[in-house]
Every structure is written in structure tokens, then in C-alpha cells.
Amino acid sequence: MNRRSLISTLCILLFIAALPGEAPIRTEETLYSIAAFSGRDYALTFAKENASAIYVHSDANNFMSLKKNFTYFWPITDQWMLDDSILDITYEGTIEITDNKGVKKTLEPVDYTFFNMRGTYQNNWHVRTGAEAVAEWTEYVDIVLNYQAAMTEYNRAYAAYQERTSQLFNQILMRRGEDKPFEHLLEELETIKPPEEPAKPTKYTVPPVKLQKGFQINLPEGEYSLRFIATDGKVIEGSEKTLISVAGRRLNAIGYEVFPAVRWTQPSSSTTPSSVLYVDGTSDLYVRPFFQNEYRDMHYNKLINNQKSGNPNLYTWVKIQQVPHSSMQITTDTQVREVTEGPYIVEQTKTSAMGYTIVPYDPIGEHKGKIPSVSALYIPLSPQMKALEFSLTNLEDAAATASSKRSIRIIRGVHHEILSMALLVLPLIVLLFVLIKRRRSYRR
Amino acid sequence: MIDKRSTRVLTKLHCKETFLNPSYYIAIVVSSLLGYLPIRAFLQSIGPQGFSPADSPLFANITGALERLFSPVMVQKLFAEGPFLFALFWALTPMLLYVLISSIITFQQHKDQGVIELIRFGPSNSRSYILSLFLKDLIAIYIYSIYVTLFFLAVSRFNNLLLGPAFIQALFAFLLATLVLCAYAKLSMVATDSSIGSIFLFLAILAVFLAVQLGTYSIILEQIRTIASLLSLVIQWISPFYYMTIIQTGFELASWLHIVGGILCFVVLTGIVGFISLWLETRKERRL
Amino acid sequence: MIKTVGLSKKFGTQQAVDNLSLNIDPGEIYGFLGPNGAGKTTTIRMLLGLTNPDSGEIFIDGKPVNPGDSSYRALIGVVPEKHPTGMWKWMTATEYLQLFSDLLAVPDSHSRIAATLERLDLGEHRNKPIHQFSRGMMQKLSFARALIHDPQILLLDEPISGLDPFGIRQIRDLILEQHALGKTLFVSSHLLSEIEKFCTRIGIIYQGKLITEDATDKIIDSIIPSKIYRIEMDDIPEDLIKKLVQLPFIHEAKIENSSLLVSVDKAEDHRKDLSNFLYGCGVSSLIMQEQTKTLEEAFLSITTLQKLAKNEVRND
Secondary structure (H helix, E strand, O other): OOHHHHHHHHHHHHHHHHOOOOOOOOEEEEEEEEEEEOOOOEEEEEEOOOOOEEEEEOOOOEEEEEEEEEEEEEOOOOEEEEEEEEEEEEOOEEEEEEOOOOOEEEEOOEEEEEEEOOOOOOOOEEEEEHHHHHHHHHHHHHHHHHHHHHHHHHHHHHHHHHHHHHHHHHHHHHHHHOOOOOHHHHHHHHHOOOOOOOOOOOOOOEOOOOOEEEEEEOOOOEEEEEEEEEOOOOEOOOOOEEEEEEOOOEEEEEEEEEEEOOOOOOOEEEOOOOOOEEEOOOOOEEEEEEEEEEEEHHHHHHHHOOOOOOOOOOEEEEEEEEOOOOEEEEEOOOOEEEEEOEEEEEEEOOOOOOOEEEEEOOOOOOOOOOOOOEEEEEEOOOOOOOEEEEEEOOOOOHHHHHHOOEEEEEOOOOOOHHHHHHHHHHHHHHHHHHHHHHHHHHHO | OOOHHHHHHHHHHHHHHHHOOHHHHHHHHHHHHHHHHHHHHHHOOEEOOEEOHHHOHHHHHHHHHHHHHHOHHHHHHHOOOOOHHHHHHHHHHHHHHHHHHHHHHHHHHHHHHOHHHHHHHOOOOHHHHHHHHHHHHHHHHHHHHHHHHHHHHHHHHHHOOOOOHHHHHHHHHHHHHHHHHHHHHHHHHHHOOOHHHHHHHHHHHHHHHHHHHHHHHOOOOHHHHHHHHHHHHHHHHHOHHHHHHHHHHHHHHOOHHHHHHHHHHHHHHHHHHHHHHHHHHHHHHHHO | OEEEEEEEEEEOOEEEEEEEEEEEOOOOEEEEEOOOOOOHHHHHHHHOOOOOOOEEEEEEOOEEOOOOOOHHHHHEEEEOOOOOOHHHOOOEHHHHHHHHHHHOOOOOHHHHHHHHHHHOOOHHHOOOEHHHOOHHHHHHHHHHHHHOOOOOEEEEEOOOOOOOHHHHHHHHHHHHHHHHOOOEEEEEEOOHHHHOOOOOEEEEEEOOEEEEEEEHHHHHHHHOOEEEEEEEEOOOOOOHHHHHHOOOOEEEEEEEOOEEEEEEEOOOOOHHHHHHHHHHOOOOEEEEEEEOOOHHHHHHHHHHHHHHHOOOOOOO
8 A cells, every 4th residue: 555545545534533423313202210120139221102011020119200301222232222311301190000900009109219238148128218218318318428528537637647647757857867866756656546447338238229209119910001190180191001010930949150160251050950060071160059030031121121022931030149158068979068158269360371260269368458259169070070969058948959959960072972873773673673574474 | 433443453554554664764763863963962062161052053053043033041941951852852843744744645545545445344434544543643653752762861871961850841741742733633634635735734734833832932023922922812722832831831830730731731632623633524424 | 135215316416326226135146237437336335334325215134224324334245346455565465354354353363364365265375465466366355355254245346347257257156156155245347248147136227327127137138129140141132131121020131241130039030031031032141140139238228228318329
């Protein structure tokens, strides 16, 4: 490429780059903004004007409100997005829900907030409405403000402490240079204490969402019809939807997330006792047991994101939370072992080959100051092994224990292929036998 | 009326005819080979993290298509226990089609050549003949099912695979569905007067049931699913695939109500379709 | 043994059988004659209950036959016109007969099969697959199947059609043997010359209607009223035919293939009168032979008459 053509190409590229990107077309829509409980979390989604149904979790607190916002299509995610930065009108009125027997229920908007107070494992969501919501929100704001004030005070005190220690240090140096006594300064430097950092607020794992007004939907499983009636008594156009209250089919079963030591990024799932883990045995396994619920695939997908699709006739297992402090019994042909959950950390391999390896977390040695990547159960494997079985031992529910049984089988390619082929052609041998026998009967 | 003795004698005759026919054995070998290939591909797709469909040229496309059409849950369920559920489908479908279509051809040839009339001199009647063909089909398929199960069992032992409850449950549901499919094959057989017509009718019935059932599972286009779901409201009651899903649900939920209900539905549907077939044949006979 | 009253069957616009009444006594060999499409097979199918009559009644062994009732078929052995073994050619003769023995619940079937095959000269072929059988053997096997349960009635549809003279002889002997055993035989055929040799009574069907029915001899007598003499001579004078037809006992005279055919009264022997007359005319006959009209020709003449009556000849 000569110099002139290079410059021309660069100019064209610069011109293209300078062109304004095509702005997505925003459309004004009346839509339902939804905070749906997902069994483990709150999913924030919205139902577009043309959506036929809204999905919420049964017997749980879900919230929704009717709004007027802009929406636009975002091709990168192949989804419609909501833009409430310019237009954000919340309709005022009531929601009317009618069940399949024709019984109507009218809901008034309430102030609400929800927050999580779980520890590492606890699925501990709390919902506050009305005055309680206001109080909770106020308390949260107070906690935040107090913490901020304490932090400001701490920062100020810490700056004063640093300034004082710096002053003392300089004075000691100076006096020592001048050969003057400095012991009293040294004493002060040794006794001066830094200010104590205020403790972070621990009440919430997930802080309360901003106090807002919405309609609290808590319904038994079923299909309902929903519409929004404005303060003037008129039904808002486009607000009529089917409301599907989704329930889990099977609850609190045990599922596993399984990942090999060499491929931390590729976990696989084992959802039922009938699902066997076939591996080649070249890598040890780590498993994380989860409580899981089974939902209709499409319903659950739409509950999480109203625009998503799914299979209405298939059920899918959804991990709710990791089983706390699990322990497991592993049975092989020769031995029975008990393993307990432990912290592990993912490290980049130190060889030239790219990849990761999982090693036990050492909080006081090698991994001091780091946090563990995962808390899991370790299952050592080798290609020489044939199979092993495991199940959790620390569950209170017998059904859950039963659902925690799994087997691992080591597969090393195709074996005894000649024998398999021999069995495949066995019918032809039978045929030969039949034909010979038949021919003999003709001769008789 | 159905003559039990004639039915027994004719069933024996049809079975003998089938078991002396080399094509039955060739169909067995071809069908079981079709079942073996996915097992083999599965064994070659096992890595340290488990079954990886992308590693197999066979599975990469199939599972990809299934995921796009019916959601990843479908693939997950299909291969949860291992390769045998998928292999079972490949091993049984061709054999089922072979047995039922060859039965249709035999019936029409017998009819054209006057064999059925000769049997009616017997004295027997074409109802016994049709019922005997139905029983022969079941026996031929069930014998093959036993063979293919034993073959899979051997392959599972050779390769440390598990031939577990999901396989047995699917086989059970499939064998029940065979009852209804055999009955539909007989209905197609008597409803038309030519082999080609009967085969087309049978395949059309099968295709409609499959299309509606799979349509309700489809995730690719909501419109397809909506249409299939609407059609399914009517068609599901006469579709063996619907009752298969009921039995499968029963096994999943360990619900005897679903299992026993599903079995009863299969038996009743077989009875109804079989009765219609025999009634149609009697009506044709009387019209002569 | 077999009785039908006003039996009728119509296929579309075609009247296959029209008001057919038959009465066949036990121990009879009844010949059921008619050209193709006359309604013979439809009648047999109705007797077997394979085709429902539009009207009329059937009695077998004195009992009425109801639609859908197949139990009486055990009384009947059937030899169909075409023996459908196409799909079962893999079977041996024994297996084939065993199948029908089982269907008919024949007691002591093994020895009965062996005996039947021996009687039909098929004993040495009992373990041969059917596909190796000749047409004659196949027909005998069909007979064996019809006889396997020792039925009282035998319905034979064109039993000698397509057989060689030896085969025809064997089947004829078999029919007579069954007749001697007191069986009732209903034989449908269009090979009239053969039927006349063993049938005790004959019914002729044409276009679904029973045209005539009587003892074989009477049928022949009624439909062949004259004798025909074939006279071979060196030279036939031109006016001889004219002179001959003036004789009172001569019905018709004509020349056919250089021979003189003279039709005379059947009741008396006119050969001497004819020789004298020819001698008087100056011609001498070299050969004079009585040419009896066969049943086949008689059957043809009746049907021709029927056609003439219906003015259908021109259309043909």
C-alpha cells in the first residue's frame, strides 16, 4: 500500500468514526415496572405494553407499578430497554385483580422496601410496607448517615493523628540533630493512638431499596386477570394483562454445581439423583450443593425477565442458595469417606500453559489477605477409579438427603468395541441359524 | 366378534412369518447400530468437566439445534443419565416404523391376493386377522426392545455407563406408546385400500401428533407454540405422546396417580382406536 | 343341504345376482354354470357369508344364515378359483394344512394332515415349500385344505380351470370320491364339457338369473333337440341342399369345411333314410358321423337366445 492510499484509507476511517452513532428510537409506553421475587432474590423487570402476561412468584411479596416511560430496542442484548431519565410518570389509581372464579380484589398502592439480612448462606429477605417501610428506610438512611458522619469524624481524627505523628517525628529528628533531649517526644509518639475506624453497618447484606410506591402482589398459584383503574375510575388502556402467579413444582431438593480443578470456568450442573456425572477422571472435582426449586421453564424465565422466552412444558431447576456448611459421604468400591465443605482459592497456573487451578485456601500463609474464591466440597478422582457415589449428610430433611445422592463414573473412551460389534451382529447369526434350520426342515 | 383361537393361531403365523424373514433381523441390526452410534459419540465427548457436546461432531449440531428449538433444559434432561435415552430414541423409532409399515404392506398384499378371504373360509374373520397383526407387531417390537435393552446393558457394562431408572422409565413409556401407535397403524391399514395410502395416512397421523407435541415444546417462535398449544387442546387426548409425558411426569414426581392414570389412558386409547379399526373393517366387510 | 330363496345382490347399477333360488339336496353334485361375470362367484361368496345379499335368504343344513355369522362355515370346505398362497410360499404343505387345522380346531390334526396329503398323492411333498409346487399340486393342496376338517359341503369354484388333462382327471376322481362319501358338492365352472361328466344336476346362471336348472341329462336333452350328421363326400352337387331341406325329417342342411352338415330329428335314427336319399341323388357318402352337440354348445345357444331376447347381439 503506498503512502497516498494509506492516508486516504485513514481519512475514510476517521470520517466513519466521526459519524454520530445511530441513536435508538425511543417509544413512549405504558408499562408495568415489576419487582418480582425469584425464590432467591428480587428480579427487576418490566412488562411492555404489548406483553400479554406478567409473572410473579406465588405466596411471596412482589411489587409493581404502572408507569409511562420510554423504551428502546438494544440490538446488542436483543432486548427492549427502559429509559426513565426523561419520562418517568407513575400512574395513580388502583389495581384490580380477578381470579378464575371471578372474585375481584382491588389493591391500593403502598410504600415499600425490601432488603436482605442474610449471612453467607441465609436467604433472608424482608419486606416492609407502609409506615414500617418508611421507618425501615429512615433507619437505613440514619445508619448510612451516622456511618458517613462517623467516617468523616474518623477521617478528620486520622488526619490529625497523622499530622501529629508527623510533627512529633520531625521534632524528634530535629532535636536529635541538635543533640537536644527528645525522650518526652518519643514517649508521646509511642503512646499516641490512631483513631478507631467506625464499624461498617452490618444490619443489611443487601440494603433496603429506595422507598417507593407500588402495589403489593401476594397471590396463591394460579392465573388471574389484571387491570389498572385510574383515579377517575377509567381503566388505563394497555394495562389489562394476565397475571400468572408462579409456584415451584418441587421444592428444597439438592442440586450441585460441579467444576473440575483444571476448568474452574466451566461448571456443570447435576440437578437430580438420576443425573450421573460422567468425567474422564483426569481432574479432581469440586462440588457446591444447592437447595433448588423446580419451576416451569418459561414461567420462571419470564418472571426474571418478562421479555425472555422459555419452554412452558418443561420444568427447570433453579438454585436458591448454597447448602450451609455441608458435609458429604463419598462411597467408592473400597472405602467410605466423609468430607466437609471448605474454602478454596482459584490460582493461575504457574506453568507456561494458560489456565487455573483450585487450591485449598490458606488464610494465614500463602493466601493471607485474600478472600476465598469458593466454598465447596472436594472430591479427588483418578482415571484408575471406576465410580463413586456421594450424598450430603448434614441435612435435616430426609427427602432432601435422598435428593442429594449422585454418582460419578469415570469414562476413558470407548471400550470393548469388538464385543459391542459382535453383539450388534448377533441377530444376523440368529438369522443364519434360523435359515439353516428351516432348510433342514424342508429336506426332511 | 373376535375368535380367540383364530387370533392365537394367526398371531403365531404372523410371528413365524416375521421371524423367518431376513429383513426383520437386518432391521434389528440397523436400528441397534443407530442406537449405538450416539453412545459411542457420547463416550468420546467426556472430558474432565463431564459430557461436552461441543467436542463431538454428532452432538454439537444435534444438541445445539435441540437447545435452540426446545431450550437447554431439554438437552440437560435428555443426557442427564447418560447417552441411553437419546440412543433409545434412535434405536426404537426405525424399528417401530419398520414393523408397523411392513405390517401395513403385508395386510394390503394379503387382502389383494385373497389370503384374508381364505382365512375367512377358515372359519375366521378379518377382525381376528387384524388383531393378530396387532399382537404380532407388539411381539416383534417387544422382542426387539428386550434385545436392545440387553445390548445397551452390555455396552453400559463395557464402558462403565449407567443404564438407570430414566432409561427404564422412558422404555416403559415408549412400550406403552407402542400400543397406541400399533393401533393407529391398524386404523390406517383398514381406512384405505392401498399400501401407499395406508403408509401415508399412518405417517401423517404420526407427523401430526409429533408436530403438535413438539410444537408445544418449541421456544423458537411463540406463534408456533400458540398454534400447537391450541391444536393440542384437542389432539392431545388422542396422542400417545401426550400420555407419554404424563407417565414421564409421574416418574419425575413419583406420582402413582400420573403413572397409573397414564397407563389407563394408553390402554383406553388403544382400545378405542382398535375398536374403531375393527368396526371399520367389519363395516367394509358387510358392505361387500 | 343348500337352499337360497330369492337371493339378490346389486353392485352399483349392475345386478350381480337376481332373485336366485336354489335347492341342493344332500349328496348331490350340483353344477353351477355360467359365463364369466354371470354371478357365480358372487353367489358362492353369499353362500359363505363373505358378501351380504341385498335380499333373500340362505339356508345351510336347514338353518338360516345370518349376516356376520361364520360358525356354519365349519360345515363347508371351499376350493376358491384362485388359490392365494402367494404370501405363504415359505410354508411347507404340512405347515399350510396345520394352519387351517388349527383355525378349524381339527382333532388329531397331525394324522389327519398326513392322511389327506397321502390321499391326494402329496405325501412325499409334505415338507416341500409351497413355492416349489406345480399348479396341479397347488390345486390338490387347496382340495386338501378344503377337506381337512371333513366338511359336509364342498364349494368348488372353477376347480379344473387351468389344469392339464391329468390334473383334471385327478380332480374329477376326487370329486366323485367325495360324492361317493355322501358329501354335497356345489361346483361352479365354465368348462361345461367337463362338468357334465360328474354333475348330477345343473343350474345355468346368466346375468345373475338362473335360466334353467335340471338333471344333467334332461338339461342336455332339453337344450339339444336335434342330431347332426357330418357327411364327407367327394363332390357336393349344387342343388343337394335344396333337395335335402324338403325332406320331412331334416331341419337344416349346410356345407361347412367341404363337409355336409345335416340336422335331423333327435328321436329316430335317420342314417339309412339319408343314405338312400343321397344314393338316389347320385352321390355316395364316404363317411357319415353323428356329431352330438356338447353341453358347451348348448349353453352357448341358450345364452345366445338370452342375448337375442334382450336385443343385445347387435350391440356386441
